[in-house]
Amino acid sequence: MTQTEQIPAEAIIHNACILDGDRATFTEETADAWIAIADGTVAERGRGDGWKDRVASGRGEVIDAAGGYVAPAFVDIHCHGAGGASAEGGAEAIDAILDVHRAHGTGRLAMSFVSDTIEGLCRSLRAGAGLVHDRAMVMGLHAEGPFLSPDFRGAHAPEVLAPPTSEAVEAILEAADGTLAQITIAPELPGALDAIARFSAAGVRVAVGHTAADFELTAQAFDAGASILTHAFNAMPGIHHRAPGPVLAAAEAENVTVELINDGVHVVAPVARMLNELVPGRLALITDAMAATGLHDGSYHLGSLPVEVKDSVARLVTADGTQGAIAGSTLTMDAAVQRAVAEVGLSPFEAVRAASSVPLHAVGGAADADSLLAVGMPADLLILDQDMSIRGSRIGG
Structure with missing residues (x-):
């Protein structure tokens, strides 16, 4: 992917740290997570090599996050x-x-x-x-x-x-x-x-x-x-x-x-x-x-x-x-x-939370604002490099 490229509606993003979820349950920021998008929604999330099973079935463009981050928009x-x-x-x-x-x-x-x-x-x-x-x-x-x-x-x-x-x-x-x-x-x-x-x-x-x-x-x-x-x-x-x-x-x-x-x-x-x-x-x-x-x-x-x-x-x-x-x-x-x-x-997690789930919750925009990229949620997301600059995005379809 080139910088700020549009992420397609069918994609598998791997080699990433996903900056989403509750602080108490957030796994430390290691880049072994992956997230799958289908029809513009989050279809599956995991850690390790599980994403390869989806690749074998031919579902979605494969995007290497290169050790960076996936974050909610x-x-x-x-x-x-x-x-x-x-x-x-x-x-x-x-x-x-x-x-x-x-x-x-x-x-x-x-x-x-x-x-x-x-x-x-x-x-x-x-x-x-x-x-x-x-x-x-x-x-x-x-x-x-x-x-x-x-x-x-x-x-x-x-x-x-x-x-x-x-x-x-x-x-x-x-x-x-x-x-x-x-x-x-x-x-x-x-x-x-x-x-x-x-x-x-x-x-x-x-x-x-x-x-x-x-x-x-x-x-x-x-x-x-x-x-x-x-x-x-x-x-x-x-x-x-x-x-x-x-x-x-x-x-x-x-x-x-x-x-x-x-x-x-x-x-x-x-x-x-x-x-x-x-x-x-x-x-x-x-x-x-x-x-x-x-x-x-x-x-x-x-x-x-x-x-x-x-x-x-x-x-x-x-x-x-x-x-x-x-x-x-x-x-x-x-x-x-x-x-x-x-x-x-x-931390990257704290900064993204301060720019997504915290303000969203403040104005009543989500019943569960701690997990904006849970399975079934709209895949409005960003791929961030390690310096937190935006490398790719998918916002509003």
Whole structure:
């Protein structure tokens, strides 16, 4: 196979370590495993020479993984755009976004909308709801706002930020029509704890983010039903020895998944290492990717706000023309995984889990998210070289 070649619907991949399953039952990373695909689903798995029996029966192209890895396709639960397009742009824009992220190993993602008026957000959600039904790669929608702190708004337009009134909450739920996978809320806003409980009761995963909340209030939000921390350390108070803040509240709430933008810019490697130690098995790698992802440096927009990308780092353009707050990222999931192993110190198994089963489980995307390549499951998978770069892929048929 050449690099990033499409894996056929009938194939036998051998000489690999399969990075899938429960940590407690995972066999150490030796490349003696094989996996067979038939009609685009996982037909059989094993270790040793059992794959040769399938070869003798003539079933499937034989692919030597050359001592590398087989991994589930990545899952990104926080993605705003790519290829010059943003989630708010409709069907054509969504297809451009999916093309870029699919090429970097993402098999499923939640399309994220930046803050807007309630009316504007509801229009985007109605349009997005149809795309969830039409495109298998779009697993759901994510409203990152407008229920955010003005003081920690990051790259969200201040004029559209609002408290989560009951009327706004019901309008959002109606517009999304069951496709809202996640919503980010600052718990200090008036009515926020009630809104968290209402969204949670409706099956929406609530994330705490873009918030000024302290440790105690963040813990109350998790008690009310919130179960995700939006891009840890970014757009929230940090850790202080007398004010531990949202990150340590998430660390102490064992049901909470913690997002990390692992580009070395939003969170530097030593802090990412500390975070992984604080929340073992609960780290979810995300991209927070915006329109410039997959393209070059230059001028773009995130929502209504102008953004300048320089050296692949996106920042708001301020009124005086200087660069302001970080405005999303140009990260892709394969780069996040590679950096997790090379810079942060996760094992290949831990990095792939943080990029697949952990985020999928966080938004309720699988009843048993620990084994995404079990027999009978769709064969959405990647072949990774030992440096975690993608050598081959099969995503969505």
